[in-house]
Amino acid sequence: MxxxxxxxxxxxxxxxxxxxxxxxxxxxxxxxxxxxxxxxxxxxxxxxxxxxxxxxxxxxxxxxxxxxxxTLAALDGLRQEAAFAQNIAGGSVSVGTMPPALLTVSALLEHFRSVVPALHADVRVYSSGEIIHHLREHTLQIGLMYLDQVPQDGLYESHFLFAEKHVFVCSSFVRVPEKENISWQEIQAVPLCLLGQNMRSRQLIDKGFRQAGVVADVRLETDALELLHAELFRGRLASILPVAALPERAEERGLQIRQIEDMSCPDVGAVRLSQGQHTALSEYLWERVQTFKFAP
Structure with missing residues (x-):
């Protein structure tokens, strides 16, 4: 063969x-x-x-x-093992992330490159379920996802990264109450752009609306954070986003941010397969994951 x-x-x-x-x-x-x-x-x-x-x-x-x-994943690991033994400067890692954690990946990769300067990273955006699938198929080494979505079958190990929090965000052209917190009933009156329904973040938002007994006015659904950010800055639609997924310098760029009453979220963490062969590089990077500090 x-x-x-x-x-x-x-x-x-x-x-x-x-x-x-x-x-x-x-x-x-x-x-x-x-x-x-x-x-x-x-x-x-x-x-x-x-x-x-x-x-x-x-x-x-x-x-x-x-x-x-x-077999091919093991062969790739063998090659990395040999290269890693010669020079810690390089190697490659495959990372899968849910859209709300996408901005976290840049900081994590920078944390990796502080000790592995020439690291090559392949980053893909998936739902939490897809991340688990690709970890199991050995097409990903590390996943960033909600920890309550990690199967409790002993096949995976995880590390807490940060406590997630969702906020309501809109441009200064949108009229919302001048207060720190906003209710689901008040959000109901505003047209929204949200992440797709296959995303855990969106499922948490839909749960909040259901529990409050109100129906959201959703005008746009997408898995692309860039599109949600663009709509926010155009000022026509508001959104509900995890803090880690807000545009850079959101408030400085004229966006209003409100805490949402009665909104609970699971923790976000890094996940990998606990079984199987791990290369020296992947073990080294997993150790770095456990020293990574991220504050959304």
Whole structure:
């Protein structure tokens, strides 16, 4: 069994198309197809559902895919281990973050680079459920998410980073009560732009409205914080955001911020797989996670 055959399988699952998978691997489509067939012949099973086109993986193929990811992740770890032993200056880390913690990642990476200056980081934005999935599939090493979403099955370890707090935020053109706190009933009267309903942050907000017995006037839903920030500065819509996800220098740039009455939030933390092989670099970075201080 050749490692490139496992690489072909992972690329095919990612691209869902023979030609695009071959292109991503830098080989011809016939070479990729032949490699997959060789893998099937060696294992004695059918991995791909095919008929000139890719129709997905068989159940046996899904299990082989899991082993392929673990194998290549272990190989990448071995390479990093060797490089780390020679020079602590470099290496790579894959980080997944929920949108509300996106601004936290920059500070965390800076914390990493203070001891690993040439660190290469691959940062992806996911929901908490997707982060858990990618950690389990070994396509992420560290996730930033709400800790109440971490499965209690012993497969993950986590570290508290900060206590989350949501606030109401709007431009100075929006008329809201001149006081520190705002109620759900008062927010109801303002058109909102919010994170998508698949995000835990949004689910907490929807729970607040339900418990208050009011219905929000939601005009825009998106997973892109940049779009929410743009709408806030345009002044047409208000929002409810975690403090860690507010635009930089929000109040200096003319945004009003109010505390929300009766709004509780879970803690935010870093998560990784507790089982499996961890490289020297990943162990070193996890130690750095545990000394990271972040104040939203």
């Amino acid at each position: 050749f490692l490139r055959q496992l690489t072909y399988l992972i690329a095919l699952d990612r691209c869902r198309h023979f030609s695009r998978a071959a292109e991503s691997c830098g080989v011809s489509q016939p070479a990729l197809s032949a490699g997959i067939r060789q893998l099937e012949a060696e294992l004695g099973i059918t991995i791909i559902q095919r008929n000139r086109r890719f129709y997905g993986l068989t159940p046996e193929g899904e299990r082989v895919l899991g082993w392929a990811r673990q």
